[in-house]
Amino acid sequence: MGSLPLFPEQASTIAPEVDHLLYFLLAVSVFFTLLIFGAIFYFAIRYRRRSEHELPPVVHGGLALEILWTVIPFGLTMVMFTWGAEVFFKESRPPDDAIQIYAVGKQWMWKLEHLEGQREINELHIPLGRAVRLTMTSEDAIHSFFVPAFRTKQDVVPGRYTTTWFQPTKPGKYHLFCAEYCGNRHSGMIGWVYVMEPQDYQTWLSGGAPEGTLAENGQKLFTQLACVNCHKADNQGRCPTLVGLFGNTVELTGGGKVKADEAYIRESILRPQAKIVKGYEPVMPTFQGLVTEDQVLQLVEYIKSIGPQPGTRAAPGVRTP
Amino acid sequence: MADHVDTLELREQFDTAEQQKDASTLGMWIFLITEVMFFGGMFLAYTVYRRAYPDVFAIASSSLNAVIGAINTGVLLLSSFTMVMAVRAAQLGQRKTIILFLTLTLFFGGMFLGVKAYEWNEKFQEHHIPGQAAFHLEGVAPSEQGHAQLFFSLYFAMTGLHALHMVIGVGLLSFLMIQAAKGTYSATYFTPVDVAGLYWHFVDVIWIFLFPLLYLIDRHLGKPL
Amino acid sequence: MTGHIDSIKTYVGVLLALLILTAVTTAVAYVDLGPFSVVVALTIAAIKMLLVALFFMHLRHSNQLTKLVVLGGLMWLGILLALTLSDFATRGWLGVPGK
């Protein structure tokens, strides 16, 4: 079963402020809950029906009481509103000296790109004590960048940039969740935010992870671009499977055949409407402008690697989708 | 228990014909308010996107033929006039006049739908149908074609739903014609005609707003008529 | 409601007014009024709506409840438009993308 935490860690400058507001609201709520529960139990027992034809005195109401329990709750709610708004202003405006990092939400991964060139997937390394500002967008559905320990959450909307910021106050490893339902592996779109001592962060920054092989990058791109969504290995998706495709001839709607060589694959990525495989709908979106040329090469390389190989398994290190 | 007679003039759940008439009229007005909110959702989308992409909306709006639109609006106003004359005839119990004006209303309604069909066909020729790969609006950059599609999505959604309401109206009026011919309506019982009239005038009011908002955006920019 | 029957003259007058206003709104659209063109177009449309509602839909002779229902409906449409635009109109005021 493991541990049973009952309260989240406070790991950012805004966390204590949110929690103080929470304590205030908890206090008000506990007070009124006890008041109502207490009144009900007391009245229910004190004024229980004693005889079948008992007729209690008629009380129609009292204006004073009505005004009392309108003004007091209204006053309390206004305090809650102003305090909540103040915290919200702080949560919305990143300081000017914050570290700029870009985040791209994609079906089912977080891509984080540091200005220094580091690219991370589902992981974010940041230094202690420095404000970090994330400018985010989505490449497909709506996601939401949520770090409970920092008390911050911000939806990531396709076609627009949204911003969130936080200043970590405790080194450590904190959960990163996607908080807006985005499809099949929404609950898999999670990761970690590593808050490191400033000097460790510098060494990490200069280290930089080496790029993988073309096929590996292609395979990663293949999943990243959600090609796996439709081009399923078992041919169940809405599009033709690409396993064993490379080098064979393909029948097109409206007759005509074409050899599945690099040119065909490249054209199908950038202008999918040009040639449609027989029996399939032209549903594939164009990736024109979405993928750079070298990325297309990575994809081609990957599709080659899952093409028909004389007797050998798929290239080592490459999982079939 | 006095068993309650259940006739057209006085349904069993009502006590007086006046009560029944008030109930039907109130019921139709409340239904018209639900229709206001129904079209309201699309007016909201129109407002948001026109604010966001005013220029593209102006060019797209100029691609519509404003004169035909104006004439069509006139036709619909005429049908409203004949409808109210039919209601007036029903109030006076003049059976022949009801049928005359209902026929005229149906005629103008049909004319409006005919012109609408013509306009849509014209849009089809000019490849202004949103969602089609062949969509293209002249005078708009390729990257803006999407915004133009937004205009035409709204154009077809709003005029399409308006036309659907017209078709329902035509159905209603035809039913009234048959009933009127059978002499169902008299000076004491004409609620269905009155209520159908309210519906028809409402559909006209929707078009009164649709016409300027869709057809007449910044016409002064001198784009082709 | 049933008691009052309007004269044909009233209806014809209202019809003519509506047709004229349609012509006016079409013509005015070709005049460069800048931001006011929307205001003018909507005002004319509102006048036409009032004409149809008051005369053709007999709102003039209707009881208070019916008038209240009409007013309520238009107010709710106003709520939908105004509060949604409170979002779209104030985007970017904070200078932070997305807020």
Next chain:
Amino acid sequence: MITTAAPEREHYLNASYGIKSWLLTKDHKRIALLYLATITFFFFLGGAFATLIRIELLTPTGGIVSSETYNKLFTMHGVAMVFFFLIPAIPATLGNFFLPMMIGARDLAFPRLNLLSWYLLVIGGLFALFAMLAGGVDTGWTFYTPYSTTYSNSWVIATALGIFISGFSSILTGLNFIVTIHRMRAPGMTWFRLPLFVWAHYATSLIQVLGTPVIAVTILLLFCERVFHIGIFDPALGGDPVLFQHLFWFYSHPAVYIMVLPAMGVISELISVYSRKPLFGYKFIAFSSVAIAVLSFLVWGHHLFVSGQSLYAGLVFSFLSYFVAIPSAIKVFNWTATLYKGSISYDTPMLYAFGFIGLFTVGGLTGLFVAALGIDVHVTDTYFVIAHFHYIMVGGTIMAYLGGMHYYWPKMTGRMYPEGWAKLSAVVIFLGFNLTFFPQFILGYLGMPRRYHVYPEEFQVLHVLSTAGASVLAVGYLMPMIYFVWSLRYGQLAPANPWGATGLEWKTASPPPVHNFDEPPVMTHEAYDYSTVIQEEIEVG
């Protein structure tokens, strides 16, 4: 069919027999029973989905169903419960049955429209059911674009059409109620002599009529975007997915008041009858219902605080959201004040009323948490919000619905339910409910996101508690099904006024005749004047 042992007195159940007498009935009482059957089916369908969800969440890795199936489970749980149970629940059953009787009318203003409303709900339900059986829909009951229009390849269209059609059932019922209350009150039945049940349904009908059409057009636009690719909300064309959320929540927040206002109406009746006292501040409770109906349309933006809505709109909506909390607080205080110096009996409906007030208070107060901008950023889309709205929907509406069903069962069927079993199931439901949903507040603040079927290990203990609670709750809900059906055959015969209530509906036989009253009723006394009832009881002896 149900026969009473007493000499054969004609009433609405034995007036006619056969399928046609039910499927083509114009009697608001029979239509209410048709609705009762329909929504009970969907309640247990939705409940089944909920049980599977809770079982799946027992373990952090959630091995029982795949993620795709889990996504369909919570979506179908939401759709079945919200659109096919909670929204029709009290208005369509108790409202349909008792509203005409309470105002002394023979039927609703438009009986055939009422039957059409039931058919619309059934047809809509069949569409949704087809979608569930054919493969399910995995967009969440909120259908957010662009996932629902572009990326989901599940039965979105069939479900959306189902909701679109059942929406008109809600609109037409609202319209029917408003016209009935305005035009068909018995002589002497002034507005301030109306039972508060009627006021609550008047307010609910206002929301149904003004809000539902907006979700209808939203679904239509979603349909056009998904099928014809005309993109109103499609970001690729420059559309804005947040506009969909505005249109969706413009209806869906007032919809939560469609679900809870009728429950408040039932509670007003129960509190008054079982403390045998007129309600404290009748006018305040009546006007707070209408105030809730109006203010509920100004607050929907609190669902969009982190969705890309501008900061200043967030301020406006947070401020207005606190306004809508005040009338609910007034109601709770007035109910509690009614108990003061009353003559309180602990029949089952009163237990449900106590449960309602307690749980609705917790639900309402946690609403203040999510309305505060600062806290909502952290808790939105987490289990905190799930707990908040279940406290109001399950703790509130379903408790009141069961309370109302027990209270009106004698009048509807002429049979008394077994008091002992009923009390037991009320307590089981109260305990099971709290064990299910209170841990979710803690889970939510810890950061457990909603709609996750795989979660970090440290959340498991709380999830296990919640699942344990859910199984207790399931038992609690099954018990009434059993003893209600049992009571139809073996239950005690119910007198005309078993609870000593003052409403006109209790001044006619149980079950009532086809035209409700033997002679047209006249309202002669103020609302909730128990002196008149006690007098009769003493005379009858």
